[in-house]
Amino acid sequence: MQPRVEVINGKDFRRMITGAYSAFMRKHEYINGLNVFPVPDGDTGTNMLLTLGAVAKAVTEAPDEGIGSLARRGADSAIMGARGNSGVILSQLLRGIARGLSGKDTATSAEVGKAFQYGVLYAYRAVARPVEGTILTVAKGIAKGTYRAVRDHATFSDILTAAINAGGEELRRTPELLPALKAAGVVDAGGQGLIVFLTGCLEGLEGRFSGPEADFGRTLTVPGITADITIAxxxxxxxxxxxxxxxxxxxxxxxxxxxxxxxxxxxxxxxxxxxxxxxxxxxxxxxxxxxxxxxxxxxxxxxxxxxxxxxxxxLSAMPEAPAQDKDKLAIISVVAGEGMSAIMRQLGANIIISGGQTMNPPVEEFITAVHNGLAEQYIILPNNKNIVLAAVQAKKLLGERVAIVPTTTIPQGFAAILAFDPDSQLEANIRKMTEAQEAVRSGSLTMSVRDSAVGGQTVPEGSYIGVIDGSVVVWADNIASALKQLALYLVGADSSVVSLYYGVELAETEAERLSEELGKELEGIEVQVYFGGQPHYHFIVSVE
CATH class of the missing domain: 3.30.70 (Alpha-Beta Plaits)
Incomplete structure (x- = not known):
């Protein structure tokens, strides 16, 4: 007997996306809490929520009825609204789904299941160096579960269920594949996000909504571009x-x-x-x-x-202003904190995009910054490892007008912009700026938000911790001791200057006192202190 053919239409797709957004409204804080390290800036759930919020808004308001055109609108909005690495990966998942549904008014369960397999493939390709134990491990499990269910001619509800179960098995394995996850006692946050996405799709398809009412205005409010420029x-x-x-x-x-x-x-x-x-x-x-x-x-x-x-x-053709009205090159820098923004502008950044940990800017903000007509070409300084992928996505959309120096910290951004020469060609600047940022040693000081195991020892909640390249390297029960340990960890035989950028949680008098104490400990090394105004981190420390 031939299997019954189930048809999925545009209304079903709308319900799935709305259900997924509803699920993230419930679960994003839980996903944030799965941060590997005990720092107060876990934002995977928030990034995926905001990315999906752009999709849900577009799909809800779109006049289209066909599943293919709705999927395309959703994917376009996801790409423009993508935030952080997890948001970019989610946007590529939706792009693959749209590719699989292209040109269809309705689709069978098998066709939608295959489209989701396309989505997993696109998500996997979004990451240059895939690492097992991450969101991509869960994605592969989802793909396998989807393939088996499609092969068995399952209904789409059963296909989603099989994908969730297979992905869940891989999610539970992630701590065994990544030691950092095992030490923290958590599963991968991005992988958990994929399971929440599929679970929400299933709930929406079946009409089982249990999340708070969508509030697109609230969840999509983000810092805008601030720049000392005149838009032509x-x-x-x-x-x-x-x-x-x-x-x-x-x-x-x-x-x-x-x-x-x-x-x-x-x-x-x-x-x-x-x-x-x-x-x-x-x-x-x-x-x-x-x-x-x-x-x-x-x-x-x-x-x-x-x-x-x-x-x-x-992406339509954009007529260029006359060459004499534009600079040859301009710098777009992502910065968190009033003081950090002021310093970056003083060093020569043309456009400042507000962003950093827990407030990753969407791809759309990079697009808007480039479209202001200020320059012929642009160099982006992401200054955060979780923003690099969004910058890369923007470059894919904008082409040769944009280049990226992959800075992952603000001090690296400072070093890169100091090496910038407006009279040199783009390629020469990228080479010099990349070399300059790679020579910087920097770290940050914050407070542990939970008990954690580091190097076989327990770091209690409330301890001051020093973080370098995402790893906790020092800790203490008072800020002065933790700052001293972090600075000593960074200082080398040829170091001459330690720069301290203090955040919003420290008063100027306290920051000055701590810098003076550190100066007494670091004989022969100048200690400078600046107002950074960054959230979450008491100090960002740079050594030259």
Missing amino acids: HPYCTEFIVKRFAASLVEVKRQLEQMGESLVLAPGEDILKVHMHTAHPGAVLESAIAWGTLHDIKIDNMADQHRKTIDLGEV
Whole structure:
């Protein structure tokens, strides 16, 4: 007997995405708590929640009904809204799903199951050096479970259940594959996130919603771009011309002289216009002669209003401003903390994107920064290991206009920008800046949020801990002792300067006192102290 063919449609897909978002609303803090190290900045769950929030908003508001077009909208929004490594990997999962459902109004269970297998493949490819015991181990387990269920002609609910069970088995194995997970007594946070995603999809498909009501405005609020620059065409202007009776060639000629990022979408007696301009009034005055104007929307991009963006529009041809109006190269730097931002600007960063631990900026913010028209090419300094993958995703979308110096700490960013030469070519700058950032030794000082095992010893909750490259290397029950140990760990025979950047949790007088005490301990080495204003970390320490 032939197996019954189950059909999955666009409404089913909407429910799955909404269910997944609902599940993350419940579980993201739990996922954050699975942080390997006892530092107060676990953000895997938050990054995946915010990435999925962009997807859920786009899919919920989209007029599309076909499962293929909805999946594409969701994937585009995921790519633009992706935050942190886990968010980028999730966006690639959704991109693969969209690829598998491309062009379909409805799909069978087997087709949707195969699309999810595509998703796992894309997620795996997103990571340059896959490591076992991470989210990718769980992804492989999910792929195997999905394959077996599709082969057995299961319903899609059963396919999801099989994927969850197979992925769960691999998730439970992650502590055996990664010693750091075993020492912390946790499973991989990203892998747990994938299981939550699939569980939410299953709940949504079956109509079992149990999470809090979605609040897209609250969960998607993020720090915007702040920069000491003037955007050449600051007004994002959109409108529709009905009873359109003008020449499209002539319209394009007129608008190209008034701004940039021009997108014209003609239909039958209708024209949709999107562009960036310094004079929206002049644009509308011209457009009145083409027909009747509707749905006029003007946003000042300096205010960084959040909105759903179609990836096809973002990647449309963007007319360049005259070369003399642009710098050859500009620096985009991701920084957390008022003081750190001020220092980075003083060193020459053209655009500052607010971000760091627990507040990873989405890919869209890099796209917006590049589209401001400031320069011909851009160099991105991520300054955080969890932001590098989002920067890489932005480069994939923007192409040769963007290059990345893979800085993972703020001190590395400082060193890189000091090596920048605006008169040199992009390739030469990347080489020099990369060499400079690789020579920096730095660490950070914070407080342990739970008991943990480090080097065979127990570090109690509330201890001050020194962290280098994600590993706890020193700890003490008072901040002065922990700071001294961390500095001594970093200082080498040729070191001459120790720079301390103190965070929001320390008063200036306390930071000065601690720096003076450290100076007495480090004979022959100058100790400098600066206001960084970073969250979570009492000090960021750099040694030259």
